[in-house]
Amino acid sequence: MKNTIHINGQTLIDLGYKPGKWFKDAIEHINTHQLNGMAMLDYLEQFKLPPEMELHETQIPFAVNIKAENELEESNVNTVIQSMETLMKTPTLVGGAIMPDACPTGSKGTIPVGGVAVAKNAIHPGMHSADICCSVMLTDFGNANPKDVLDAAHESTHFGPGGRDRNDQYRFPDELLKQFEHNFLLNDDNLIKAARAHLGTQGDGNHFLFVGKSKATGNTMLITHHGSRAPGAKLYKKGMQIAERFRKDLSPKTLKQNAWIPFDTEEGQQYWEALQIIRQWTKTNHEVIHNASLKRLHVEAQDRYWNEHNFVFKDGDLFYHAKGATPLDAKFMPDITGPRLIPLNMAEPVLIVQGDTTNTNLGFAPHGAGRNMSRTQHKKNKAHQTNDEVFAEETAGLDVRFFSNEIDVSELPSAYKNAEAVRNQMEEFGLGTVIDEVMPYGCIMAGDWEKNAPWKKRKKKK
Missing domain, CATH: 3.90.1860.10 (tRNA-splicing ligase RtcB)
Incomplete structure (x- = not known):
C-alpha cells in the first residue's frame, strides 16, 4: 500500500524556506495532490526567494554639489555627506548626488533633503x-x-x-x-x-x-x-x-x-x-x-x-x-x-x-x-x-x-x-x-x- 504524503510547516523550513502566508496554501496543495520528491520541489520552486542582497562593501560614488560657507554650514555639510556615505551602500543604488540646499533629516543613512539617489529596478518609499x-x-x-x-x-x-x-x-x-x-x-x-x-x-x-x-x-x-x-x-x-x-x-x-x-x-x-x-x-x-x-x-x-x-x-x-x-x-x-x-x-x-x-x-x-x-x-x-x-x-x-x-x-x-x-x-x-x-x-x-x-x-x- 502506497504511503500517504503529509507534510507540515517544519518540512518547508527544513527545505530552506522562510515561513510566510503562502505556507498554508502550499502545504494544503502538496498534501491534497500527494506531491513527493521532484514533483514537490518543482511546485515549491515558485516560492523560492532570490539570494539575499548584501550591502555594497564601499559606498557607490556620489556627486557633492555643495560647499560650506562658514563653520555652521561645515557641520551641516559633513553630516549630510556622512549620511549619504551610509545610504550609498544600499544594494540597489548605482548613483547619487547632493545639492547646495542639502540638510540632514533622520538618522544616519537617511537620504538628506537636497539628495538624489538612483536605484536599479527598485522604488524606495523612504x-x-x-x-x-x-x-x-x-x-x-x-x-x-x-x-x-x-x-x-x-x-x-x-x-x-x-x-x-x-x-x-x-x-x-x-x-x-x-x-x-x-x-x-x-x-x-x-x-x-x-x-x-x-x-x-x-x-x-x-x-x-x-x-x-x-x-x-x-x-x-x-x-x-x-x-x-x-x-x-x-x-x-x-x-x-x-x-x-x-x-x-x-x-x-x-x-x-x-x-x-x-x-x-x-x-x-x-x-x-x-x-x-x-x-x-x-x-x-x-x-x-x-x-x-x-x-x-x-x-x-x-x-x-x-x-x-x-x-x-x-x-x-x-x-x-x-x-x-x-x-x-x-x-x-x-x-x-x-x-x-x-x-x-x-x-x-x-x-x-x-x-x-x-x-x-x-x-x-x-x-x-x-x-x-x-x-x-x-x-x-x-x-x-x-x-x-x-x-x-x-x-x-x-x-x-x-x-x-x-x-x-x-x-x-x-x-x-x-x-x-x-x-x-x-x-x-x-x-x-x-x-x-x-x-x-x-x-x-x-x-x-x-x-x-x-x-x-x-x-x-x-
Whole structure:
C-alpha cells in the first residue's frame, strides 16, 4: 500500500524556506495532490526567494554639489555627506548626488533633503518620504494688481492641519476618482475621503502661497508650494509596509528607512501606478487654488507651469529618487510646459530656471535654500527678540500673512541658508541657469497654528 504524503510547516523550513502566508496554501496543495520528491520541489520552486542582497562593501560614488560657507554650514555639510556615505551602500543604488540646499533629516543613512539617489529596478518609499510630490506651480496673472491676487488667493486657499469642511470642499474630478478606485493601493475609503477633504489645502511647515512680479515681463505671478497632503502620506505608509516585507526577505541588512519594492513585482507595478495618480491629484490640488483665484478676479491665465521636487522619476530601469531636488531634464516630466521653479525664502525672488544634465547634477537642481539648523534651534537663537520684532525686521516692505494669524519665526528668512550662496553654488556646480525671477510682493503661510490649538486651550482651562 502506497504511503500517504503529509507534510507540515517544519518540512518547508527544513527545505530552506522562510515561513510566510503562502505556507498554508502550499502545504494544503502538496498534501491534497500527494506531491513527493521532484514533483514537490518543482511546485515549491515558485516560492523560492532570490539570494539575499548584501550591502555594497564601499559606498557607490556620489556627486557633492555643495560647499560650506562658514563653520555652521561645515557641520551641516559633513553630516549630510556622512549620511549619504551610509545610504550609498544600499544594494540597489548605482548613483547619487547632493545639492547646495542639502540638510540632514533622520538618522544616519537617511537620504538628506537636497539628495538624489538612483536605484536599479527598485522604488524606495523612504527616499521620497511621506510628502510625496511636494511641488510648485506658477500661474501668470498678467497685469493684475499683486495685492488683489494675494487677497483672492487668501480666500481660495487653506493652510493648517486637516482638510476642508464638507460644505467648503472643491469638486473631486470624476476621472481622477476613477483612477483612485481602480488602483489597489488607493481604493481605500479613508484615503479617498482624505483626498476629497484635502483638495485645495496646503498644509503647514514650509509650504506657501507666493505673489510677485516677473523681473522680465512685469506680470504678476502666483506660485504655490505643497505636496500630496493626507492621501500621499497614507500611500507612503502602505509603501513602507510593503517595502519592509521585501527587505526582510531580500536584504535584511539594509536600513529600514531604505527598504525597497522591486519594480518588476505586482506590488511594484501597483505602487508605481499609485505614485502617478497621487502626482495627478497633487497637480489638481495646485490647479483648484489657482483657478479659484483667477475666477474671483475675472482674470484669464497668461501662462502656467509646474514641477515636483520630491518624487521618484523613471528612466528605463533606473529610478531617480529626488528628496527635495528639482528635475532639470525634460525626460523626468511627461507634462512639461515650461521652465522650473526654485523658491528661496519669502523675502527673495522665486528663480525660474532651465538647464542640462551633467555627470554631476544627474539632471537635477536644488529645490530651495535649505536649512543649517533645526526649527527649534533657530527659535532659540531669536529668543532675545519678540516674534513681532523679528517679523518686522525680516519682512519689511512685504505683505506677509500667516493663515493662523500667529507668526512662525522658523519660517522667516533667517531660518534658511543664505540665498546668494545657494545661487552662487548653482552656477559653480552647473545646476541650472536663471532665466527670470519672480520678485516678492507677499506670501501666505500656515504660521504657528499650534499656539492656539484647541487641545492647548482645554489644557489652560484645567
